Amino acid sequence: MKWIKKYYLIYIFLCGTFSISHAENSQIIKKADSLFSIGDFQSAAIEYERFLYYSDTKQSNYNCLYKKAQCYKLLADFTKACRTLERINLFRENTDNYIEIKRELSLCYYLDNKLPKALMQITQLRHKTKSLPQETQLVEIFVLNEMKKWKNAQNKAKLYAKQYVSEENDRLISIKKIDSLYSKKNLPKLKSINKAENLSRFIPGAGQIYCGKITEGSFTFLFNGAFLALGIQQIFTKFYFTGYTAGFGVLHKTYTGNMARTKHLVSKVNLVRHTSFNESIIKYMLSL
Amino acid sequence: MKKIFILSLFCILSLNLLAQYSTKQRFDFIHHLIKSNDFKEALIELNYLDGKTNSDSLYYLKGWSLYSLKQLTNSANNFKRVSKKSTFYHKSHFFAAYNYAHTQNYEDAKKVLSDIQLNSNLQQLKSFESSGIALLERDYELFESTRIKSELILPALQTEVINLDKLYTSLKNRKPKKMWLAGLMSAIIPGSGKMYAGKTGEGIASLLMVGSMGLVTWENHRKLGIKNFKTILFGSIFTIFYVGNIYGSVFSVKISNEEFNHEMDQKILFNIHIPLRNIFN
Numbered sequence: 001m002k003w004i005k006k007y008y009l010i011y012i013f014l015c016g017t018f019s020i021s022h023a024e025n026s027q028i029i030k031k032a033d034s035l036f037s038i039g040d041f042q043s044a045a046i047e048y049e050r051f052l053y054y055s056d057t058k059q060s061n062y063n064c065l066y067k068k069a070q071c072y073k074l075l076a077d078f079t080k081a082c083r084t085l086e087r088i089n090l091f092r093e094n095t096d097n098y099i100e101i102k103r104e105l106s107l108c109y110y111l112d113n114k115l116p117k118a119l120m121q122i123t124q125l126r127h128k129t130k131s132l133p134q135e136t137q138l139v140e141i142f143v144l145n146e147m148k149k150w151k152n153a154q155n156k157a158k159l160y161a162k163q164y165v166s167e168e169n170d171r172l173i174s175i176k177k178i179d180s181l182y183s184k185k186n187l188p189k190l191k192s193i194n195k196a197e198n199l200s201r202f203i204p205g206a207g208q209i210y211c212g213k214i215t216e217g218s219f220t221f222l223f224n225g226a227f228l229a230l231g232i233q234q235i236f237t238k239f240y241f242t243g244y245t246a247g248f249g250v251l252h253k254t255y256t257g258n259m260a261r262t263k264h265l266v267s268k269v270n271l272v273r274h275t276s277f278n279e280s281i282i283k284y285m286l287s288l
Numbered sequence: 289m290k291k292i293f294i295l296s297l298f299c300i301l302s303l304n305l306l307a308q309y310s311t312k313q314r315f316d317f318i319h320h321l322i323k324s325n326d327f328k329e330a331l332i333e334l335n336y337l338d339g340k341t342n343s344d345s346l347y348y349l350k351g352w353s354l355y356s357l358k359q360l361t362n363s364a365n366n367f368k369r370v371s372k373k374s375t376f377y378h379k380s381h382f383f384a385a386y387n388y389a390h391t392q393n394y395e396d397a398k399k400v401l402s403d404i405q406l407n408s409n410l411q412q413l414k415s416f417e418s419s420g421i422a423l424l425e426r427d428y429e430l431f432e433s434t435r436i437k438s439e440l441i442l443p444a445l446q447t448e449v450i451n452l453d454k455l456y457t458s459l460k461n462r463k464p465k466k467m468w469l470a471g472l473m474s475a476i477i478p479g480s481g482k483m484y485a486g487k488t489g490e491g492i493a494s495l496l497m498v499g500s501m502g503l504v505t506w507e508n509h510r511k512l513g514i515k516n517f518k519t520i521l522f523g524s525i526f527t528i529f530y531v532g533n534i535y536g537s538v539f540s541v542k543i544s545n546e547e548f549n550h551e552m553d554q555k556i557l558f559n560i561h562i563p564l565r566n567i568f569n
Contacts (some may be wrong), residue, residue, distance in 0.1 A: 023305075042329075042332065043332070046321075046329050046331065046332060046333065049317075049320075049326070049329065050317055053317050053320050054313075054317075098476065147311065157456070237512065238511075239507055240506045240507070241500065241503040241506075241507040242507055242508060242518070242522070244500070245500040245503070245504045246504060246522070249500060258328045
């Protein structure tokens, strides 16, 4: 009788411990979800990680890692969001989950400015499903735009419009609008660094004019011209040292400085034009 | 009656367990976060435990997370609090000393090192770290007295001891360059002060610049006279270049000395850091 009692107590305690640990885990997930809902994403991410640490169920791991990645995404820590999503074992997940993970991964990689990786996720997703999720299609267009693959981006954008604009008239209008956005006239006219440098090499200031900075280019031309003239004039009046130093010496400095300035200007102009073009596309595509 | 008592005790215990995680569980989780390089998250968890426990693990893990996040002063302050009973005692105190040394708080670094209670195996490491700090302070006498002279050097220290000796030789053999001498040299031959500071290219460029401006002024003075506008203009420019070059030479010596010292400090810190990672990791 004494032994029976002992076994009975041990059984109760083991059952109790098991049920407690189970209840604890469900409490963590509730806590994490409530922290997420009140916007404390950092603490929520920790709670999700705690749940993952103590749990061993496969299905919940997906949910938890997905939510943890959402926390980091909302904290704008896209690198950590990608790292968290990469932890999900895709082989164990069903097709729906697979699509969801790849959709998020492509978006996070795009936001993290890792364009080839974002494109790779989309390619992998395409192997799994015939039609990409709506959001991923947009990400693909934006990634292609960033990578300056205009033609490809235009085709994808038109396909997107055909798929998601329901009204026949609206669809035609949006396709026309996309064509006009990607028309040769509208595409960002990116400047060639080599061309700008060569122009500045032969005519100082021409590189700036090529980049659209007419006033700056004109002043540069005048400055360089003035020092060249000063050098020549001084040598003709037999002021050899003055001509060489004050004329050609200063000309050398302004000339080489002008070349470096042209290079910097081309990069700056290209960036502004590229960004403004991409922004116009993003704005329009999101309005569809 | 007895059964009721046991059951109620069990219920109270269960409720208590439900309410919170044990400290050990939290530490396990923090270890996991640190292993996954989530130091920021580990620190949040550790801050939660602050005041709730005075465990050595708390200070050690805090110190390690802060060290990994490059917050070296805070890290050292936490490492220092790890008590002798802890298995992490030696690692924590050696890293505290290193962190203080890295933040140029040499007094605290030396104090932490001298307070460490050691077994014979780590005595060499202590001497090595002390000699490194002495070298950072440029205290050559202390370096000589603390440096490892024995031929039986721990394998983890052998390369670094040789490196530290080499650094000591280059520091001792280098005569610091004098600012006034650089200024004087540049006043006599423009640019020579910069060459003396070790910036030969800059020196030649200055010589050409000041020299050519001098020649222009001389040419205008010879042909147009001292009162002519061009002579005054080029003469003024030459004076500005000449004085500016002297000033620049004085500062280039200062910069050169600072660059040399900074480079040496980085090399010393690197060499005293490597054995810590090798021995304690």
